[in-house]
Amino acid sequence: MPSPLTRNRQPEMLEALAGGLLVAALSGLTLVAYRHPHTYARWAKVLSTVAVALVVVVLVWNTAALETISAVAPYFDRQRVRDAYEAGKKVGVPLGWLSLRAFAFLGYLLFLLQLPKLLRRRE
Numbered sequence: 001m002p003s004p005l006t007r008n009r010q011p012e013m014l015e016a017l018a019g020g021l022l023v024a025a026l027s028g029l030t031l032v033a034y035r036h037p038h039t040y041a042r043w044a045k046v047l048s049t050v051a052v053a054l055v056v057v058v059l060v061w062n063t064a065a066l067e068t069i070s071a072v073a074p075y076f077d078r079q080r081v082r083d084a085y086e087a088g089k090k091v092g093v094p095l096g097w098l099s100l101r102a103f104a105f106l107g108y109l110l111f112l113l114q115l116p117k118l119l120r121r122r123e
Helices: 010-035 037-075 078-091 095-122
Strands: none
Touching: 010 037, 010 095, 037 078, 037 095
């Protein structure tokens, strides 16, 4: 067992970096929505289109991977088909979490679109 001092910390560092970049990006997006609502309205359309397109691409990827295994299944014995199906599930992206994150992001974009109206009501 490697000591804690010599083990590879790269995945942990990448997760911390990705989390920091995500927080910075969302903060910047919030700032743009607050200070420049008309510019943000254009960005929101693009960002929401990209988010929906990403979910569709992942859905197509997962479907293609599993359908490919189903199409070649008659040419292999059952155990190999089961193994291939399990391997295909590992290659696919978990749709539940991806969908949840995409809908949360779309909800946040919608909230930021309404931000100027919400702030005007308070004043």
